[in-house]
Amino acid sequence: xxxxxxxxxxxxxxxxxxxxxxxxxxxxxxxxxxxxxxxxxxxxxxxxxxxxxxxxxxxxxxxxxxxxxxxxxxxxxxxxxxxxxxxxxxxxxxxxxxxxxxxxxxxxxxxxxxxxxxxxxxxxxxxxxxxxxxxxxxxxxxxxxxxxxxxxxxxxxxxxxxxxxxxxxxxxxxxxxxxxxxxxxxxxxxxxxxxxxxxxxxxxxxxxxxxxxxxxxxxxxxxxxxxxxxxxxxxxxxxxxxxxxxxxxxxxxxxxxxxxxxxxxxxxxxxxxxxxxxxxxxxxxxxxxxxxxxxxxxxxxxxxxxx
Amino acid sequence: xxxxxxxxxxxxxxxxxxxxxxxxxxxxxxxxxxxxxxxxxxxxxxxxxxxxxxxxxxxxxxxxxxxxxxxxxxxxxxxxxxxxxxxxxxxxxxxxxxxxxxxxxxxxxxxxxxxxxxxxxxxxxxxxxxxxxxxxxxxxxxxxxxxxxxxxxxxxxxxxxxxxxxxxxxxxxxxxxxxxxxxxxxxxxxxxxxxxxxxxxxxxxxxxxxxxxxxxxxxxxxxxxxxxxxxxxxxxxxxxxxxxxxxxxxxxxxxxxxxxxxxxxxxxxx
Numbered sequence: 212x213x214x215x216x217x218x219x220x221x222x223x224x225x226x227x228x229x230x231x232x233x234x235x236x237x238x239x240x241x242x243x244x245x246x247x248x249x250x251x252x253x254x255x256x257x258x259x260x261x262x263x264x265x266x267x268x269x270x271x272x273x274x275x276x277x278x279x280x281x282x283x284x285x286x287x288x289x290x291x292x293x294x295x296x297x298x299x300x301x302x303x304x305x306x307x308x309x310x311x312x313x314x315x316x317x318x319x320x321x322x323x324x325x326x327x328x329x330x331x332x333x334x335x336x337x338x339x340x341x342x343x344x345x346x347x348x349x350x351x352x353x354x355x356x357x358x359x360x361x362x363x364x365x366x367x368x369x370x371x372x373x374x375x376x377x378x379x380x381x382x383x384x385x386x387x388x389x390x391x392x393x394x395x396x397x398x399x400x401x402x403x404x405x406x407x408x409x410x411x412x413x414x415x416x417x418x419x420x421x422x423x424x425x426x427x428x429x430x431x432x433x434x435x436x437x438x439x440x441x442x443x444x445x446x447x448x449x450x451x452x453x454x455x456x457x458x459x460x461x462x463x464x465x466x467x468x469x470x471x472x473x474x475x476x477x478x479x480x481x482x483x484x485x486x487x488x489x490x491x492x493x494x495x496x497x498x499x500x501x502x503x504x505x506x507x508x509x510x511x512x513x514x515x516x517x518x
Numbered sequence: 519x520x521x522x523x524x525x526x527x528x529x530x531x532x533x534x535x536x537x538x539x540x541x542x543x544x545x546x547x548x549x550x551x552x553x554x555x556x557x558x559x560x561x562x563x564x565x566x567x568x569x570x571x572x573x574x575x576x577x578x579x580x581x582x583x584x585x586x587x588x589x590x591x592x593x594x595x596x597x598x599x600x601x602x603x604x605x606x607x608x609x610x611x612x613x614x615x616x617x618x619x620x621x622x623x624x625x626x627x628x629x630x631x632x633x634x635x636x637x638x639x640x641x642x643x644x645x646x647x648x649x650x651x652x653x654x655x656x657x658x659x660x661x662x663x664x665x666x667x668x669x670x671x672x673x674x675x676x677x678x679x680x681x682x683x684x685x686x687x688x689x690x691x692x693x694x695x696x697x698x699x700x701x702x703x704x705x706x707x708x709x710x711x712x713x714x715x716x717x718x719x720x721x722x723x724x725x726x727x728x729x730x731x732x733x734x735x736x737x738x739x740x741x742x743x744x745x746x747x748x749x750x751x752x753x754x755x756x757x758x759x760x761x762x763x764x765x766x767x768x769x770x771x772x773x774x775x776x777x778x779x780x781x782x783x784x785x786x787x788x
Binding site: 266291312 | 521523524527528531535539540541542622623626627628630631632633635636785788
């Protein structure tokens with residue numbers, strides 16, 4: 212499977228990628244192509260092979276077989292220095308040096324001179340809202356702050372691809388939202404690849420998704436709704452009698468399926484021009500029946516698409 | 519291809535690690551304290567004893583038996599004792615001091631940040647050069663202290679001390695090279711500095727026993743001793759009749775160890 216390409220060649224091209232650890236096959240013949248653009252979600256249950264794929268793309272692991280090409284270069288090749296940045300899941304900064312010193316060191320390795328490197332360290336820390344930690348050592352920071360500093364190091368220079376493995380794991384809701392806003396605000400210049408278990412987060416940010424399960428690529432799709440049918444996800448505040456029957460009776464509703472407690476996936480045919488849109492009809496029904504809903508989503512949730 | 523700028527930044531970072539961090543400065547202070555004791559109490563006192571009229575004959579016999587008579591001829595007596603201490607202690611010190619070139623960074627994941635900005639070969643060589651320069655600086659400082667010691671005893675020894683110190687600096691700098699390279703190799707193979715030290719001890723003990731056994735069984739295999747860094751030390755300690763091969767052995771050992779370390783690190787999972 213592959214998404215439609217926008218340029219001549221994809222930004223990331225993976226072909227028949229397999230990675231084994233002894234008898235265990237972590238990735239099994241995975242192939243896909245990704246183009247420059249909106250953030251891409253890397254999704255899958257624990258042990259699906261997400262971190263292995265992430266590590267191979269960053270050049271931390273060598274594949275057992277298969278080919279990886281990133282912006283025309285092999286994974287880990289020096290041509291990608293400064294172009295591909297990553298937040299590896301468990302990587303820590305050196306506890307002996309200040310944050311400023313380490314960010315300056317990384318910036319200098321990327322070609323900045325000493326003065327520019329300091330400015331770059333300040334700029335990236337400012338982006339993640341941690342300017343005050345410039346002279347702090349990693350041990351003086353909380354887990355969440357260390358993670359944000361690790362995100363800051365991915366933004367040094369002008370990377371084209373930034374891979375974030377569980378970027379918001381362990382962050383409080385406010386900081387997690389700030390990270391999401393940061394990704395969203397930079398996504399016009401940077402192609403982000405995000406791995407997370409928080410599907411609602413990925414849904415908010417990503418327009419493409421790679422779904423891995425047991426080392427195999429199960430789905431690779433755009434989150435745009437391109438079907439002849441239309442989907443609406445309706446989450447009610449509580450359960451109501453006759454809900455399914457009454458929603459089913461709305462014209463153009465094809466089916467109503469309960470996906471979770473009080474959450475329903477409504478499938479409708481594309482409404483005719485003279486008809487009221489199906490979402491308006493459903494809202495009217497809620498109003499008439501005095502039903503309280505908590506959320507109406509245009510389309511399937513990512514969770515419903517994947518599972 | 520190695521990028522010289524990145525290599526230089528990586529090397530400088532190693533120097534900062536020892537000279538600008540708390541842990542580095544504590545290690546440095548410990549080193550200085552040990553060498554102060556060695557210089558003040560051992561080298562200074564031993565020089566007085568060995569070159570005293572009463573002990574001269576004994577010293578001559580002892581040094582002669584060890585093939586070290588030439589050392590008694592050195593114009594600056596302190597350096598003879600310094601050399602005997604330094605030629606065996608600095609290689610050992612190099613093994614310990616350079617035992618954590620990449621291990622901690624690998625275990626902590628810091629190496630993942632760095633490998634997105636520098637090749638593994640650059641990291642390996644940068645760390646090796648950093649450690650080499652640190653130990654070379656420490657050798658230089660001990661030699662400087664020895665010059666002071668000799669000059670305080672006899673001010674006319676100031677110039678001869680410099681000449682002698684320059685020779686010993688060159689010799690020691692060459693001798694320590696494969697020991698640091700050995701730790702580069704073990705760091706590429708193992709995941710902790712402690713394990714690297716343990717493996718280096720096993721290498722010199724079990725390795726020597728195995729090679730001794732092979733040599734005994736097959737009555738040949740002298741060349742196998744060349745796998746051990748420092749194998750030439752016993753022959754260079756007298757600093758007499760040295761030929762090019764004595765310098766070539768540690769340099770070739772270093773190149774082979776670094777080449778093997780590079781191959782291992784390139785394939786290592788981070």
